[in-house]
Amino acid sequence: MTIELARTEGYSPPTSRPGWDIVADMTPPELVTRRRLDILRRRIAIALVLVVLLCAAAFGYAMFRHMSADDDAAAEATRTTSLTRSASRFAGITQIESTVDGLDSKVAMVMQTDVDVARVIAAIRKALPNSMTMQSISVTLDQGISTEASTGVSAGLDASGRPTIGTVTISGSGRGLDDLPAFVDDLMTVRGFVNVLPTSNEVSDGNAQFNVTFTLTDLLRTHRFDVGKGAR
């Protein structure tokens, strides 16, 4: 094939390198495409390698975090072991405390029905007029707590509504029949004494013999040994 190139007007070829100003790209388009594709593939490969390196770096960071957290956890676990060992040196104190608390609870349980009987006797004695004497006193205490009001003949006279915990029976003598009412009146003013009844009052040989019974209510329980009261 012959190609004729027309020389442009006014054109004068350079005298230093004759023939170099004539350029023609003779590369086939397929080659150009393939070369461009190669460049693209190379760039994609580099990008993929960078992605892999990035993932590796992220994994490395995750491993570092994990190792660091593992070290911290191990250090705290070691400290826990050491502290637990130290605390076990005081097991004796803890055992003393738990034994005392257990016994205090038992005391509170068994002594919940505690009544200051001496105080009951003293109150009875204080209520007794000087003209009277007591020949016998009988005190009986229930060990349970009755949830019902008192029963028996005097049930209807007890309007306190308190549970009853025991009974008292007194026998004695006075100068006359009028002595006993004063005694009964005084007994009725004592906290925890209800159903105070003069069951008999009769004069014989110049003396009045009497019998009095009354009921004790839960107001007389001391609660002295309840948990928290500290009175072991």
Next chain:
Amino acid sequence: MTGRLNDQRLWLISGALVAALIFLVSWLLFISPTLSAASDLDDQTIASRQQNDALVAKIKTLEAKRAQLPRYTSSLRAALAAIPYDSGLPAFTRRLTAQGKATGVDVSSVVVGGVVPIEPSAVSSAGSASTSESAATTPSGGLFSIQLTVQSDGSLTNQIAFLTAVRTLGPRRTLITAMEISPGTGAKVASVDGAASFTTQLTVFSAPQSPVQIRQLNKLVSGDLGN
């Protein structure tokens, strides 16, 4: 031309997909599980640290208590005296006579009625006259009641003081369940004011322990914490 563009587009899309796949696989299989495990370890560390702080505070408290060991052993001694692990009757009898002497009362008789296991509900059951009448089944932590009858003579005032001492000074916890007061043998008149004779029903309690527990308790009472 169009074919060349398609090739380049195809390579770009494929490249992007492979990159995403690599990232996804790395994240799901390696990075996320590792970070999650690290986070769990962090939570575990925080919990351990809180537990350790509590232990430190507990040890400080126990050290302060240890410094007051005599007070604790004294409390234990008093608690064991209130409810001993054996019958404790010899010591109780000696105590009764000593308190009688101190209050001017002559304790003439101590009779043991019976030893009964205590059921928790027996104490709060309605209308029960005494624990000996209850059909006790399972004792409460090995708790037993012992009924006694005590005969004493003295003036009413002294007898009241004697009862108060028995009830409040202890050290054995004592429940008074019944009392009969009559003129004493030396009374000149038929009155309880002068010489009075008291027949008192008492209940005391025991919490038996095994020999191993008793040995351990004796060590603690003596202040030997075994450290």
